[in-house]
Amino acid sequence: MNEQMKKYKTRDWVLIAMVAAVLGVIFIFLDSIYTPLSNLLGPVFLGITYGVYTLSALLPLYLIRKPGAALAGSLFASVINMLGGSPYGVNILVAGLLQGLGAEAGFAIGKYRRYSLADFFIAAIFMTAFVYVRDYFVFGLSQLSLSITIETILVRYLSTAIIGYLLCKVIGKSLNKVGLVQYDK
Numbered sequence: 001m002n003e004q005m006k007k008y009k010t011r012d013w014v015l016i017a018m019v020a021a022v023l024g025v026i027f028i029f030l031d032s033i034y035t036p037l038s039n040l041l042g043p044v045f046l047g048i049t050y051g052v053y054t055l056s057a058l059l060p061l062y063l064i065r066k067p068g069a070a071l072a073g074s075l076f077a078s079v080i081n082m083l084g085g086s087p088y089g090v091n092i093l094v095a096g097l098l099q100g101l102g103a104e105a106g107f108a109i110g111k112y113r114r115y116s117l118a119d120f121f122i123a124a125i126f127m128t129a130f131v132y133v134r135d136y137f138v139f140g141l142s143q144l145s146l147s148i149t150i151e152t153i154l155v156r157y158l159s160t161a162i163i164g165y166l167l168c169k170v171i172g173k174s175l176n177k178v179g180l181v182q183y184d185k
Contacts, residue, residue: 008066015180016060020073023056024080031086043141044148047155051163054127056096057103058160062115062168063181067108071100091138095131102127117165124161128153 030049038046060073078096086092106123107115132153135141144152175181 008064008068012064012066012069013072015063016069016073017076019060019063020056020076021080023059023073024077024084027053027056027077027081027092028084028086031081031088043144044151044155047152048159048163050128050131050156051159051161051167053095054099054103054124054160054164055167057099057127058120058123058164059168059171061103061107062172063175065112065115067104067112070103070107071097074100074103091134094134094138098130098134099127102130115168117161120165120168121161124157124164127160128157132156 030052034046034049037049041048056077057070057074061070063069074096075093078092081096082089082092088095103123103126105126107119109122110119132141141149141152172181
């Protein structure tokens with residue numbers, strides 16, 4: 001067990017699990033409307049929802065601010081989502097793993113010291129790339145034209161960085177105010 005993992009407290013794990021459980025249930029609802037939304041919006045604009053899905057990695061990391069929180073949160077949420085009947089089955093676990101690893105890679109560059117918009121943009125690069133590669137092969141995104149592929153990646157990237165950052169800031173500030181988490185910024 002590495003030194004950072006030893007610094008985890010029971011409270012950290014409970015917060016990660018609570019956030020993951022809430023998001024996992026939200027994802028069950030989103031999954032139920034994902035196909036109709038996909039038919040309505042198409043692959044490019046459907047990417048707007050991607051930022052909400054990445055909260056399972058970004059929010060625990062933002063709240064706990066320790067290595068491993070993103071991976072744990074995204075995996076916990078994906079298990080809840082899958083057990084709740086996600087039509088995507090084990091692919092949801094793969095997405096959770098890839099999103100968590102992407103967030104960890106992005107924030108590891110800054111050594112988990114900063115949680116600015118720039119840091120979210122860096123994490124979004126990894127998260128978007130990792131999951132898009134899976135989607136390219138598993139969900140047929142390889143059939144899209146180059147221009148649609150680029151637009152889809154760009155919308156997913158911006159959704160991850162902006163929605164992820166804004167929601168993490170709002171939720172984090174609220175939880176900090178009531179004393180559930182403590183950090184300076």
